[in-house]
């Protein structure tokens with residue numbers, strides 16, 4: 279149900295080719311970390327998986343079949359910047375998920391279903407440590423709290439595939455670590471397939487069961503946008519052992535960043551094993 283198959287994917291904007299020859303299969307329950315230089319097309323790839331963008335050519339199958347043009351509850355996304363509704367309190371933001379599930383913002387649910395939805399929302403707020411903030415508006419929540427709310431909102435939709443576009447990029451390091459723990463726990467509980475874009479190599483290795491590097495293999499100095507990026511490295515992390523320092527250094531070198539101190543961390547797959 280939550281398998282992703284991408285074959286021969288190409289994406290261009292006008293004359294500029296962003297992605298080419300992208301092939302990847304993600305099995306249900308895998309956690310893919312996508313890394314690569316800025317502007318190489320990682321977010322574009324994620325938007326294609328979400329159905330927000332159409333590939334120029336190639337096959338993309340997410341779950342049961344080819345991508346439909348509009349996002350479906352099967353796929354949930356969390357962006358770097360807080361995507362919750364500012365005019366709704368924390369609990370109202372979560373209750374909205376049930377409303378949307380029942381046919382959009384005008385499909386508000388009532389009665390027993392509403393009570394169930396409220397119980398579920400309350401439980402999820404508790405789960406992400408926001409029970410005390412249930413009646414606060416996003417403006418009165420810290421960045422980390424807003425991001426926890428965004429994750430809670432997305433997970434309440436019970437997506438089989440969770441897409442994360444630098445979800446922790448705007449957070450302080452301490453809060454990031456807390457969010458890593460939370461995401462790992464929720465992923466372990468829900469068992470969804472996760473595809474996460476990150477600039478943080480340490481985060482990629484710590485959370486992912488696989489690390490994929492996007493890069494260009496073909497270059498035309500006269501016309502830099504003639505060729506797009508593809509997956510140049512696909513490292514499956516061992517369930518028992520940590521990623522080796524050499525693996526981390528190799529990926530960091532490919533992406534063009536210094537090797538992060540946090541990189542030699544326990545992988546999520548290891549914790550799950």
Ligand SMILES: Nc1ncnc2c1ncn2[C@@H]1O[C@H](COP(=O)(O)OP(=O)(O)OP(=O)(O)O)[C@@H](O)[C@H]1O
Pocket residue numbers: 291296314315316317318319320321322323
């Ligand atoms: N809608 C669009 N129209 C035209 N060009 C676009 C569009 N969206 C993205 N691009 C271009 O596609 C390329 C890839 O962008 P994308 O945001 O996917 O890269 P990225 O790897 O996610 O970058 P970053 O790591 O900096 O977020 C960039 O050159 C960008 O300018």
